Amino acid sequence: MIYEVVPGVVETKEAYGETTLVVDPARLIDACLYLRDALGFNFLADLSSVDYLGWGEEPVAGYWGSASGRDLNAPGTWALPRTPEPKPKRFAVNYHLLRVDPSARGARRVRVQIWLDDGEAAQSVVPVWPTADWHEREVWDLMGIRFEGHPNLVRIIMEDDWEGHPLRKDYPIGGEPVRFSEER
Amino acid sequence: MNPAPAPIYPGTRIPSPVPTMLQVPEELAREADILEVNFGPNHPSTHGVLRLVVQLDGETVIGLKAIIGYLHTGFEKSMEHKTWWKGIPYAPRMDYVAFQANELAFVMAVEKLLGIEQPPKSVWMRTLLLELNRIHSHLVWLGTSALELGAISPFWYAFRERDRVLDLFELVTGVRMHTRYFQVGGLAEDIPRGFFSQCREFCEVMPGAIDQYEAMLTENPIWLSRTKGVGLLSAEDAIALGQSGPVLRASGVSWDLRKAEPYLAYGDVDFDIPVRENGDVWDRYKIHMDEMRESVRIVEQTLEGMPPGPWIADDRKVVLPPREELHTSMESLIHHFKLVTEGYTVPEGEVYVAVESPRGEFGCYVCSDGGPRPWRVRFRAPSFVALEATATCMGHALVADMIAVVGSLDTVMGEVDR
Numbered sequence: 001m002i003y004e005v006v007p008g009v010v011e012t013k014e015a016y017g018e019t020t021l022v023v024d025p026a027r028l029i030d031a032c033l034y035l036r037d038a039l040g041f042n043f044l045a046d047l048s049s050v051d052y053l054g055w056g057e058e059p060v061a062g063y064w065g066s067a068s069g070r071d072l073n074a075p076g077t078w079a080l081p082r083t084p085e086p087k088p089k090r091f092a093v094n095y096h097l098l099r100v101d102p103s104a105r106g107a108r109r110v111r112v113q114i115w116l117d118d119g120e121a122a123q124s125v126v127p128v129w130p131t132a133d134w135h136e137r138e139v140w141d142l143m144g145i146r147f148e149g150h151p152n153l154v155r156i157i158m159e160d161d162w163e164g165h166p167l168r169k170d171y172p173i174g175g176e177p178v179r180f181s182e183e184r
Numbered sequence: 185m186n187p188a189p190a191p192i193y194p195g196t197r198i199p200s201p202v203p204t205m206l207q208v209p210e211e212l213a214r215e216a217d218i219l220e221v222n223f224g225p226n227h228p229s230t231h232g233v234l235r236l237v238v239q240l241d242g243e244t245v246i247g248l249k250a251i252i253g254y255l256h257t258g259f260e261k262s263m264e265h266k267t268w269w270k271g272i273p274y275a276p277r278m279d280y281v282a283f284q285a286n287e288l289a290f291v292m293a294v295e296k297l298l299g300i301e302q303p304p305k306s307v308w309m310r311t312l313l314l315e316l317n318r319i320h321s322h323l324v325w326l327g328t329s330a331l332e333l334g335a336i337s338p339f340w341y342a343f344r345e346r347d348r349v350l351d352l353f354e355l356v357t358g359v360r361m362h363t364r365y366f367q368v369g370g371l372a373e374d375i376p377r378g379f380f381s382q383c384r385e386f387c388e389v390m391p392g393a394i395d396q397y398e399a400m401l402t403e404n405p406i407w408l409s410r411t412k413g414v415g416l417l418s419a420e421d422a423i424a425l426g427q428s429g430p431v432l433r434a435s436g437v438s439w440d441l442r443k444a445e446p447y448l449a450y451g452d453v454d455f456d457i458p459v460r461e462n463g464d465v466w467d468r469y470k471i472h473m474d475e476m477r478e479s480v481r482i483v484e485q486t487l488e489g490m491p492p493g494p495w496i497a498d499d500r501k502v503v504l505p506p507r508e509e510l511h512t513s514m515e516s517l518i519h520h521f522k523l524v525t526e527g528y529t530v531p532e533g534e535v536y537v538a539v540e541s542p543r544g545e546f547g548c549y550v551c552s553d554g555g556p557r558p559w560r561v562r563f564r565a566p567s568f569v570a571l572e573a574t575a576t577c578m579g580h581a582l583v584a585d586m587i588a589v590v591g592s593l594d595t596v597m598g599e600v601d602r
Contacts, residue, residue: 016296016535042423045538046547046564055553084532084553094549096536096564100423100432100439108445111536130203131426134572151201157253157601167261174258 003110006034018111025114025122032095032112032128041097041110044125047135048094049143052087053169089115091145093122116145124150142167198421198576206248206575208239216241225254229332229587232597234571236586243582250571255601263561267527268294268368271558275548276362278563279599282321283362284313285541286599289548290561291366292447293537297530297552298368300499304491306370311449312383312486313356313365314539315479319390320349321542322472322479326397329469329591333410338400345393348386355379368528369503370496383487390480398473411465415577415589418463425576426569429544430471431593435463441540453485465592472594475542502528527556543567543594565599 003012003019008027013020023031035041095112116122124147125132136147137156144165147153155162164171199206208218219240225233233254239247259278263271275290276283288310295302302310327342350360356379357363357372365372401407417427422435432439440457442450458474460467496503504523505516532554538547544566551560570593577589 015533018535020534044426045545046536046549046562048549048562048564050534050551050560050562052559055559094534094536096547096549098545100437102438102444109536126203129426130198130424131569131572133202133204134568151203152205155253157256159253166258173261173265 006031006039018109019107020111020113022113022115025116025120028112028114028123029125029128032125035097035110035112036128040099040101040104043098043100044095044129044131044135045098045109046094046096047125047132047139048096049139049145049167050092050094051090051143051167051169052092053090055087056083056085087115089117089120091116091118091120091143093139093145095125118144121146121148123148124153126150141165144168193416193418196421196424197416197418197579198424203425204250204572204575206246206578206580208247212241212246216246218246220247223586230590231328231595232600234590234595234597234600236574236590238583238586240583243584244580245578245583245586246580248575248578248586250574252568252571252597252600255597257602259602260561260563263558265557267556268530268558269523269527271561272366272368273362273364275563276364277598278565278602279541279543279546279567279596280361281324281596282317282542282546284317284366285539285546286563287364287366288314288448289537289539289541289546289563290550291368292539293535293548293550294368294530296535296537297533297550298502298528299531300369300497300502302370302497303494305375305493305495308449308486308490309371309375309495310366311453312483312490313353313363314448315482315486316349316352316383318479318542319476319483320346322476323349325472325542325594326469329588329594330401330407332587332591333407335401335404335407338397341393341396341400345390348389352379352383352386355382367496367503369499370494372496374495380487380490383483387480387484387487391477394473394476394480402470402473408466410584410588411469411592413462413464414581414585415465415468415592416463416579417573417577421576422463422573425573427544427573428569429540429542429566429594430468430475431544431570431573433457433459434467434471436461441538441545445538447539449486449489450482452489453482455482455485465588468592468594529554529556530558538564541566543570543596543599546599563599563602565602567593567595567597568600570595571600 003021008023008031009021010024011022093114097110099108136150139145140153141155141157221238223236224230225235235251237249238245259274263274276287279286323342323346327339330338353363354360357365417435419436422432438459455478458471500519505519509516530552532552534551536549538545547564549562553559
């Protein structure tokens with residue numbers, strides 16, 4: 001499957017048997033329409049976002065590996081502190097596409113990825129796949145990424161008057177601070 | 185392979201501008217006497233805490249809005265603060281009826297990132313448990329959906345067999361539900377003695393039980409008039425709305441992840457996928473019944489073909505060593521200590537794994553930064569997407585049909601809200 005013909009593709013990544021197309025956010029609708037109509041990805045399986053705030057600030061020690069897997073026998077790959085590569089922007093929005101066509105051959109799944117900073121809005125793909133409606137509402141609710149062109153962008157999981165976006169990395173997990181009896 | 189099915193209705197019935205909301209048309213808003221009613225979140229027929237705000241013109245539903253979020257407990261955020269091993273119990277608690285499919289999706293995603301292979305016994309046992317879970321989920325669906333439409337007897341019959349399935353789970357794993365049995369690399373423990381004979385007895389009883397349920401409902405004139413022609417969803421609309429599982433197959437699309445993207449032992453067992461063309465509530469009901477029969481076939485075949493051998497991979501960096509070794513081997517002790525305290529680390533990367541849960545495509549997207557805790561875990565819940573289709577399936581139907589439609593979409597609010 002040749003993905004360079006898809007309009008707006010900036011980069012193609014292959015890892016763990018999966019293809020990720022990094023798309024310019026300004027051309028997201030063009031890319032999605034092309035993938036749906038010309039390449040047959042008629043099913044939007046999942047639309048989710050990741051917050052990379054704090055990525056790579058603490059080195060992680062352990063058995064790290066590469067896209068082709070872990071290599072236990074390669075010297076120097078064990079328990080050394082290593083910081084992962086920095087990410088281009090704070091947020092990534094992933095679109096997991098699927099070709100629902102029992103007779104199709106070739107790759108069935110592809111991931112479209114766009115990168116956004118805090119405050120940047122993405123284009124809504126509801127005109128392309130109507131199922132994106134609630135997924136985009138959830139991303140807005142929990143991560144705070146706006147979608148331009150969405151017909152009904154209101155909170156879906158949290159209450160309507162909730163403040164903050166809970167799934168962000170700078171939002172606390174919750175709980176109460178422990179108070180010790182000596183403190184007053 | 186099915187050719188493109190004939191459309192049930194021409195054009196699309198997906199409402200616009202908001203595809204998931206039925207809005208009262210202008211003319212009716214001015215003239216008719218509209219009553220706005222709240223269904224739920226505390227309601228015996230909404231399959232959990234689902235709130236439907238409906239506008240009624242007499243008995244016809246002309247406006248529908250689904251409001252969710254009453255069961256949100258922050259699974260995804262909590263899992264970011266737990267190690268990989270300790271985060272596994274979160275997954276089955278989302279879809280609390282098809283718990284093992286959820287657990288499998290998360291464990292398979294972690295195994296994919298780690299590049300670890302499970303032994304054949306674990307592959308076949310996971311298949312067996314997943315199909316038993318499918319039977320369990322369909323039984324709960326059958327009992328509750330029939331109960332909502334007023335058929336009270338099937339509830340008791342279905343839960344009689346459901347209890348047998350739960351007894352089987354308890355025999356294998358020690359717990360009836362939320363069996364924390366799938367471990368990264370295989371199974372947590374070996375299969376206990378007595379399971380295979382009890383499972384065989386269950387497989388002999390189950391087809392007769394399914395015949396009993398069908399005798400009560402399939403040709404029952406009340407059931408037929410409540411469910412035939414109700415809740416129509418065409419194949420194009422189903423794909424556009426992201427439907428999967430029985431809802432998609434009832435609309436004529438022959439799509440099942442067990443056949444399209446075989447995982448575990450599904451490539452080695454023989455089974456069919458029931459597909460229907462009408463896309464109404466009765467078709468979804470019939471597909472659930474047929475799927476239960478196919479699941480019994482798969483369980484019988486996995487019982488016959490269960491290979492002997494180890495039940496978990498041998499990779500000591502990820503899997504606990506056997507307890508006897510801790511007395512003699514220093515390395516085993518160190519591995520045990522590291523695994524129990526910090527836990528194993530998963531290489532950096534992102535994967536998306538989808539399994540065919542009884543409700544459809546259950547996907548798990550995992551992003552790892554190379555550390556002992558996940559950076560982001562996202563679960564694509566089929567019930568969340570199924571509720572998006574409520575407005576399309578309803579069209580302008582009656583209140584009583586709304587209950588049938590919501591029931592037939594087979595939603596579990598735990599995975600809707602997470």
